[in-house]
Amino acid sequence: MHSSTPPRAVSAVFDDPNLVAHAGLVPVMRLAERCGLSDLVTQKVKLTGTANGAGAAGDAKISSIVAGMATGADSIDDLDVLRHGAMPALFAGIRAPSTLGTFLRAFTHGHALQLHAVHRRFLAALAAHTPLLPGSGEKAFIDVDSTHKRVYGRTKQGAEYGRFKGIRTLHPLIATVCTPHARPLIATVRMRRGKAADSRGAPTFVSEVLATAFEAGCTGMRILRADSQFYNVRVIAACHRAGAHFSITTGMNPPIKRAIHSIPEDAWQQIRYPTAVPDPATGELISDAEVAEIPEYTAFASRKKAERVTARLIVRRVRDLAKPATVGEQGELFPLWRYHPFFTDNPAETLQAEREHRHHAVVEQVIADSKASALAHLPSGKFHANTAWLILWAMAYNLLRAAGALASSFHARATTATLRAHLVHVPARIARSARRLTLHLPQRWPWQQAWTQLFATIHAPSEKL
Template sequence: MQVSHTPAAVSASFDEPNLVSAAGLLPVMRLAQGIGLRDLVDERLSVPTDKGANPGLKVSSLVAGMLAGADSIDDLALLRQSAMSKLFEAVYAPSTLGSFLRAFTFGHVRQLDAVASRLLAGLAGRVPLLQRRDAEEEFVFVDVDDTIVEVHGYQKQGSGYGYSGVRGLNALLATASTAASAPVVVAQRLRKGAAGSARGAHRLLAEALATLARTGTAGPVLVRADSAFYGHAPLAAAVRAGARVSVTVRMDAAVKRAITTIADDAWESIEYPDAVYDEDTGAWISKAEVAEIDFTAFTSRKRSEQVAGRLVVRRIPDLNAPAHGQGTLFETWRHHAFFTTVPAATMGTVAADKTHRAHAVIEQVNADLKDSALAHLPSGKFTANAAWLVAATIAYNLSRAAGVLAGGRFAKARTDTIRTRLVNVPARIATSARKIRLRLPENWPWQEAWEQLFTTIHDPPAAA
């Protein structure tokens, strides 16, 4: 591709009053309006009126900006360009939204958490977000993980060096997904950068499972997490809520003793369709062996607090074993184990191993958020950034719903793909007889999906 005109034949001017750069915000924000975003915020958020007048409209503006790709307060100015005010009311200046965020206290953030939970329930009632072929047998997976959002400078309240060695703030997330659907965020919490991964995880898990129940999603639930969350408090919170667990264990003395009792003929070969990267050795592993043994977790605690289940162990040859110039009498193995309360009759050893490793899907959510609103935490005030995180997860869930309604490959597409192909679509506004018509680009490659999204939200089928 090359430019078809000489420089002298081309000019530019910013003077068209009827253009919008993100026409896809219209159906998505109508969806948000339909499930009560503004009303829920107005009802539950009690930010002081001198900074928080019309909180529902202001939170809606934050979410709309994030849907269009804003990752800082200044970026929210994109909502005020050209003809956006013809499509949306109360389009606030970035400075106004920044003052609104800085008025948040921890209590206000928790109020916004409650709004996010109820919004997801409303979305699930409108959009099939967590689809399953067999609701009685197939698991809904609740995955828990934390991530460090990097910050720069020392003005950010609560920032510090966490497990990654990067200065930032720690975002703890819980997502829900199924084998047939992409994850949605069911709970979130911003913490100090130096916070341990498991800090407050039991409370977040309880809230996540309560939110999942609020969506009306029936059937078995499996909570998955890595070894940072292997502790009595998180597992007990999941078990109390009626969920099964599948959590990587630390190789402590009790686990090592259990592994040594596994019979040699109990190991079963497993081959991976796609090689698995081993971070410890830097090698790609295409096959391994798995076995399991009955195991009771937290035996140092009183009997009522112990959790019975299975220890599923995967072993691979230790490529870092010292070489002695001759063959070894016994093969040297490296072991990876996880603890699960799923009965063997429900999920065999190989299936349990495959299902557990799939909990890495939450890493895709972390990446999606950091590729949009969580690219930055925009304020020096901790509670403002905590509110920003909640708004970012609301925007993420709305993107997921938009992808499902658009259908096809968008149902599981990354939110960046949904944003660039369905939301940030340029359009010119034409007005006639008090009606507005959006004139979108001819030959837009994703026209069919956009029209399906628009039609489904603006002209839903009549109830039977």
Template sequence: MQFKHAPAAVSAVFDDPNLVSAAGLVPMLRLAQHAGVDRLAQARLTVPTDKGSNAGSKVMALVAGMVAGADSIDDMNVLRHGGMGRLFHRAYAPSTLGSFLREFTFGHVRRQLDAVSSRVVQNLAGQTPLLRLRDGERVMVDLDDTIIEVHGYQKQGAGFGYSGVRGLNALIATASTSSSAPVILGQRLRQGKTGSPKGAARIVGDALATLRRMSLGNGARPLLRADSAFYGHATIGTAITAGADVSVTVRMDPAVKAAIATIAEDAWEMIEYPNAIRDESTGRWISKAEVAEVPFTAFRSRKKAERIEGRLVVRRIPDLGPTRVEQPTLFDVFRHHAFFTTTAKNAIGTVVADKTHRGHAIIEQVHADLKAGPLAHLPSGVFTANSAWLVLAVIAFNLTRAAGIIADRAGRLAKATTATIRRTLVTVPARLARSARRITLHLPSTWPWEAAFARLFAVTHAPPPSVAT
């Protein structure tokens, strides 16, 4: 593509009061209203002083800015241009929204704003098939944390965590199915130097309670997947008490090593693995990766009532370290990766259990999605303000996910990233025209995603359904 005109023949003037750069905020905020974002925030938030007045409108403004691409307080100016004032009430100044966030305390975030986020995702699930389930299929609940890098010395709680990067620690719990992209059920911002398992049991309990209230109607037990950092009785016990099964990577302690040593050589079977080759004559996968399992009792050092029975599924691959190449060993040497699961073997076999567990990596896509948007950095120096920012970012993420499903259930937008949905459905330029007390949005002709936008617009402008309060 090349520029069509000579440079002198084109000029730019910011003078049209009827243009908006993100017309997709109209259906997005209608969807947010249907999910009860404003009403829930207004009813539940008790942020003190005059900065807490109109909490519902301020929460809606912050979520709208994030949906439109804001990743800092100053970016909230994206809501204050052209004809936005004719479309929306109370487009607050960034300074007002920043002051509002800084008034949050731990209780406001943990007990009030978290409750708003939980009910919003429940309401969205009641209006949109966020999690599609086939007969007998489980919902996969994934738990993991990530370090959000920050800069400067005035960020409360910042520290060097397990990644060696100075930042704050965000713990996220997501839910997904084989045909549905992840949605976020729970979140928590923690100090950067916090160990991964701290507070994990509570967020697992909250996430599974939210999932249970979403009433998916399948009846199958959800499956909690996590890495070895969360292999502890508190987290696993909470999940089982809440009615879920677990699939959690274990640390290679003496008990695990002893269990692996009892596996017979003929018990190992090949699995489909990266770079494996399928033998067309036998139908088997030719690969160096193999799996086997052995019955295992977790937490044997605890009292008998607290021990958990399950299976230890082990994957082994050849150890091809440099020392092995220089001097080959007499026998094959393997590296072992094991995880503990409470699923029944007759329901999920060894190979399927391994493949299912490896699917836990899907949560990394959610981390990347958030960091490519509102969590590109945490905008405030106040820890509780950043905690509130994380919860609002989660609300925006779930709203965007629901919008993609409504707009294009059978197409790629149903599983698209937030950036793709924003580019196709939200940041659509429009010119406002008023006639007979009605506003018409004049959108670009031949917009490639016109049908998806039209569907989202039509659905969100239908009468709102009843919502949880």
């Protein structure tokens, strides 16, 4: 491909008031309106203040931030992308970045809890109006994980040197919900200080996310999946109280090692992965492994009897190529294998339970998505402003997933970067006639059919999408 005209024959002028760069925001934000985002904010978020209008029209300010994040904004200044061309003709109440920054800095812990309530109910509304979680009435998976987000400002509240030497971070908790047929949604998020332990606040967090998943339509079997930092009696007790199952990696503590050593050699089942998967310890691709199970393993045996839990211990082992086999002597306890045990009461058969537990890695995809979009920065020096930013990112993420579910079966499973490229970043020219606005979109747009389906569905007169 090359330019069709000589360089000197081309000029550029930013002077057209009828163009917009993100016409996909029209159906996306219409979907947010139909699911009651503005009403929820008005009802739940009681933010008062006079500085730069901090407490006025909170629904318009939150909608502006969510819309900016839907376009890919990752800082407060990037929210100015909404104020170009004919955007004021399409949307009322667009706020300047300075106003939005002041609004976020006015948040307190209580206001963040109010915004959490908005997120929770907004997710339930999206799930009720769109096919976000097909099969949720039968089985749903709730995945919990933590992540460290590096920050650079010396005055950022809560930023501390934590797990990574010499790196100041904040330490959010993220929980997703998905089904065997759907990509994950963000059920709950929680901002924490950089030095917070991975499992700090996990039991209450787990209780909240299980309740949120139920409100979003996950009325069938719910299985909580988590890494070894969440392997404790209080997390499992929270699952039992909510009527949910659990599937939690245990790590290699001494009781687990003794239990694995007791498994007879003929109990191991050979499995072969259809596609190679990365080994959690080395990152090497592996295609073969073996799985065995201890049907009744009692965890937390050192605690009082009422707190002990008896369930299944399922172990996957792969060849440890870094350790050559010892010939002629016993050698180490585990000279040839690396073991990956998890504790579960999932009623599925052994290989299926192992396969479902391994799929917990989908939460890492959501975390990677966050750091490639709105969480590329935590933009404020105020801890609660960054908490609000985290919650608003979760709302924008779920909104884009809902839009994709309405567009096409392909976009229902596409990444959010693809959703932005195909459905949001569509240029358009606005024409006015007979008190109506018409969006003139590019000819031969490759995803025209999906975009048209989304637009027609959202603007249908029926209240049921």
